[in-house]
Amino acid sequence: MDKDEIILGIETSCDETAAAIVKNGTELLSNVVASQIESHKRFGGVVPEIASRHHVEQITIVIEEAMKEAGVGFEDLTAIAVTEGPGLVGALLIGVNSAKALALAHGIPLVAVHHIAGHIYANRLMEPMEFPLLALVVSGGHTELIYMAEHGSFEIIGETRDDAAGEAYDKVARTLKLPYPGGPHIDKMAQDGEPSIDLPRAWLEPDSYDFSFSGLKSAVINTIHNATQRGEEIAPNDLAASFQESVIDVLVEKTYRAAEAYDVKQVVVAGGVAANKGLRERLTERFDGSGIELSIPPLWLCTDNAAMIAAAGSIEYNKGKRADMKLNGNPGLDLEAF
Amino acid sequence: MKALAIDTSNLVMGISVIIDDKIVGELTTNMKKNHSVRLMPAIESLLQEVDVKPSELDKIIVAKGPGSYTGVRIGVSVAKTMAWALNIPITGVSSLEVVAQNGKYFDGLVCPLFDGRRGQIYTGLYGNVDGQFQLVQEERIILLTDWIEMLKEDSKKVLFLGNDLNLHKEKIEELMGDRAVFGQIADHSPRAAELAALGIRGEEEDPHAFTPSYHQLAEAEAKWIANQKK
């Protein structure tokens, strides 16, 4: 048998410094994430300069831990996969330059990975991907429906025209004065509330798979404002439940319609918002009995990590793609051109 | 002893290779170009040029700041990762100290500076004490006017160095008159050869624990701390 393919993944696009080792594209050997969430909490959001400072402090420690845990040395590494973008530019630069330095030091091939491709490929660590495939990517920065005819091919068939779903969650959470990050809090409150408040759903044009969440966010703010003016109290749990239902209705329905229209075998859900309990339940219900396989990775693989970068990197590596020493962080990297 | 020295803390990109007491290669550019794109190819080609393999390096020397936050981090990320990956020590040298070397034979005090925005400068004071060129006033970020007030307490001449000097030269002349001396064209850029010479015998540090010297907190952090005190 051939030598095992061992890929080191490195991810620093936002506020997690992460490294992981993946064997033969699918087998996770280690997954180390140094979260900065405690540091950013006091600012109510990620501060790019502080994120970059943490990355430079953590980067080699995290990589070493991932390699130690996996029991691999530099001589075992087939390639290094690093997030090229999108993300915070100053944060991306740490991972990219660290990866290049490591590649040069030991003469290891380097592969650049698109962060969203990474989120989608997190699923491959749990079960095989079946094509054609539809991916729903929902996170703080993304809300996209992506069609994949085969490995490494990405066609965006729908995306948000304004706020990402996760962004709407964070903004509504701020209005409800919930601590950062707000998404999980709203999800939890929604479990205890009734969706009794009428909020809009932006379906857009009948044949569109695009999303829009800014109107919904404004509606939530107006609802609170109007109630306060009338001297009424709105149960926060009910408001959370109503907001969440409005987001989920659109996400689930558009995903289902797209899955049928594109006749896909598998629907993959990815990104930080895929950790949302309400969304997972409703998607599971909707796809039950549809003949389309629904694949949602466990919570710890939904949020940013480097295992997903290594998994996506394996595909790029096997397609023969290589990055050179000029590789730069690209905050606006395009998935389709990738 | 073979060492690689890296400086991307400001617009200048400087790289050099030192073997024992000999600088065998040096590259300097002073342009508004992207360090993240150019640094690694430059390191790769300079090492090739001087026939040193990465695995033969015994030490990595880096200009640790102050300077552009992003620039400093690019150099430090590369330096600490190479040092860790090659299992060799890292030595950090102040980016200001590297510039100050350009005035080490000046008869008086040497003041390297980088612009720190809003009338501030990153600076420190260097001079010859007991035949040794060394730091005589701690490095800091300070309002230019406050710094000059302090310098005026001494009677020695002060040589000002740094590529951002044109932003502050007029004010310095106005406040210090004849006591201010300004470096010539070739005196302002940090030289990676000087960095290597300073670092080759410098303190060996653990790559994991190595961090840049920003000389100030991130703005959001400073504001947060100020708010806590209210």
Ligand SMILES: [Zn+2]
């Ligand atoms: Zn992400």
